[in-house]
Amino acid sequence: MRLWSDMQSWQKRLGETLRVSVYARFLLISGTIVLGMMTILALFVSSHVKAVSISSTAQTDAFYMTAFVAPLVQDISDDTLLPADTIAQLDRLMHIATVDNDVEMARIWRRDGTILYSTDKASIGTKADLSGAEIAFRGDVIGHVEHVSDDVGRHFGARGMPLFEVYAPLHSLETGAVIAVGEFYKNAQPLLDQISSANTTIWSTTASVSVMMMGMLFLLARRSNRIIVEQRDRLKRRAAKASALARQNEKLRGQSDLAKLQAIKANEDLLTDIGSTLHDGPIQSLALLVLKLSTVGTDKRRIVEDCADSVRLASGVVHDLRDMATGLVLPELEDLAVDEVVRLAVDRHETLTGTGATLDIGPLPAQLPSAYKICIFRVIQESLNNAFQHAGGAERQVSADWSDEGISIVISNGPARGVPREHAPPRQAPGLGVTGLRRRLRALGGSLSVATVPGSGTVVTATLPVDPRMMESVPAHFGRNTEVRVQPLGRQDNLDPVPGA
Ligand SMILES: Nc1ncnc2c1ncn2[C@@H]1O[C@H](COP(=O)(O)OP(=O)(O)OP(=O)(O)O)[C@@H](O)[C@H]1O
Ligand SMILES: [Mg+2]
Structure with a gap:
């Protein structure tokens, strides 16, 4: 057993050293074995033949001796x-x-x-x-x-x-x-010649038989090797096919998992969008409506005006809900340039609350995808509403600018004025406004910071990076430090801020 394994390792080492083909290796090993065995056989036969020749010659000669000499020496x-x-x-x-x-x-x-x-x-x-x-x-x-x-x-x-x-x-x-x-x-020469002739026959026969045996072994090995190579190639092809299928399965499983995750995320995003849209649109308007109704005074003229404002607010809510129902977007933003979106947000706030804001618009891209315009609109809308609700009649400024870092929207207000409203609607849950804005901005790669300094006011800064490829051009006619007021829904000068709201 050990001898066999030694021979195998020796054969392997020899093959690697000589880098010969499998046939050559087989011939080398089988040839060595066959030649060795046949040499032993030939040696045995020739020594046997020699012994038999000598013995038979001796017997023959001895017969002569005993037949003719023995009678003479009795x-x-x-x-x-x-x-x-x-x-x-x-x-x-x-x-x-x-x-x-x-x-x-x-x-x-x-x-x-x-x-x-x-x-x-x-x-x-x-x-x-x-x-x-x-x-x-x-x-x-x-x-x-x-x-x-x-x-x-x-x-x-x-x-x-x-x-x-x-x-x-x-x-x-x-x-x-x-x-x-x-x-x-x-x-002894005739006898030796006879033995030599027999040896020649033995060795030549042995050599011929050895060559024939090696030839047959080689043919057998070549055929076996061909079958082995064919089987190995077939197995390799099958293994490659199996591993390709396994890889494809793995890829499909990964894609399926990814699709599931994306579906879950898309669902979450949709819910978040709906929540944000509800909060930023109808809920804000309804909150303002509640505020307005809770401050109805006794003056008849004022009551009439408040009722008209309330109707307008309620109409706005209906309008927002209709917009949501038709695609959860703000349809009027689709056709507006970016600066017009900023103006519309400020103007809408002014219309709803009767309180304006100083507007400072720097260079802005002419066009952006509607998701960006909605985001800008909601940031200004929510921040101005927060200023109105939480800082009373404080002065408000809105600025919009565009630099290498992207579009920057800053909404600031001074220190809160007045006292908290007695009839302010009780809060059931923590506010969603700032959180929703952060989520909107993060979805587009932007960020939001809210800094409130007691005694000096609040500054909300939204940064929204934009890819130059998504905009068409930057209008040259927009100057800086321009105060613009537009009134798409009608001007309401008498809508006072609600102190302490
Ligand atoms: N301009 C501001 N002046 C003073 N406080 C502010 C201002 N903006 C936000 N805040 C504070 O930040 C909190 C979070 O605002 P957020 O908009 O998230 O909630 P909310 O306005 O209270 O409720 P919601 O927006 O859901 O109606 C507010 O409750 C308020 O205390
Ligand atoms: Mg808010």
Whole structure:
């Protein structure tokens, strides 16, 4: 398991290092494995073939030895050597063997290590080391290839020639017991050539089979790789599609959440607008109407005039409510220039309350979206009403100007005059006027400040930034410090402010 993971990591590292293709990596690894396995197989087969060749050759040669030599040495005894005629017969036999069978040298050993016969006549009767022939005395044939050693080689002068050495047991024909061991050397070159030829066949066959196996593996791997690549591409495409759908879903969910929030906000804004419009229009007029009715005196002429004013106020309320019903906007502002909106707000106040205000109009944009004009109108209207209600007959000034910061509307009044009205309508809830103005201005990016200094009066400052793109032009004929009074609803000089209201 560990070996496999080591191989995998090794393969990965090798692949990254060489930056080779998947086929090359596969060929490299599978080729190494196949070649390794086939080499082991070829080595095993060739060594087996070599062993079998040597063994079968040794058996064949041993058969010759036992068949022809054994009958000649049946009379071996422990204390005598072979008779001369036996040695002569053996010499003839060995001569034939040399000619027919390439035998280079032969010896016959007695169990005690005495050499009974040798093609090297000088060694007959001597004793030598028997360790090589021990197995043969136990009844087995031994054969092996060796290069000529010095002591053997000097007898036939074939130094350097590969020799095949065989030890063969010589059995008693009566008892079957091993009575001697025959040893002979023959030229091993034919055997070695045979083994070499077999090896060549084994290795070339192994190489051919390996190449075929690698080819088939490569084809199999290429086909598998193609299938894997196709599946991976298909999966990638599906994953991309799924993630695109997920993103789209997420976006749609976000848009849906946003739409919900916007719907809630739009609803809130609408309610706020309606509340502000109700407050700034009908409620203001009704409050003034209540104030006026609560100050009706005993003078008949005054009563008639107050009644006429009240009717006018009530008509104004009806007019405002009708406007609300037809779109919650002030329709008469649509066609007015910005400076005319300022004048109308001051003039309307004068008409309703009978008290005027000093007007100071600086340069102003000729046109603005109606939301801006309504906002300017409401700021002046509410601030003048507050001055009328909360500061009695104090002097009022309205100024409008336009600079880089935007349009600036300032409504100021002096210190409150008179005493609070006894019949002023009781307040049920905190005032909404200033709060509503702030909300209107904030909706358009503007701001409002109300500063009341006891003993000196109140200053209301509204700032409304305007984008130059939304205006058409700035009229050149508007001068500064111009006091303008217009009367779209009729002039009411006798409408006194209500002290302490
Ligand atoms: N010009 C002013 N002079 C003195 N006090 C003022 C002036 N303007 C506003 N105030 C004070 O600020 C308070 C808040 O004014 P706001 O217009 O919000 O409410 P309101 O006029 O009392 O009621 P509403 O406008 O809802 O009829 C007033 O109650 C008043 O005390
Ligand atoms: Mg008010």
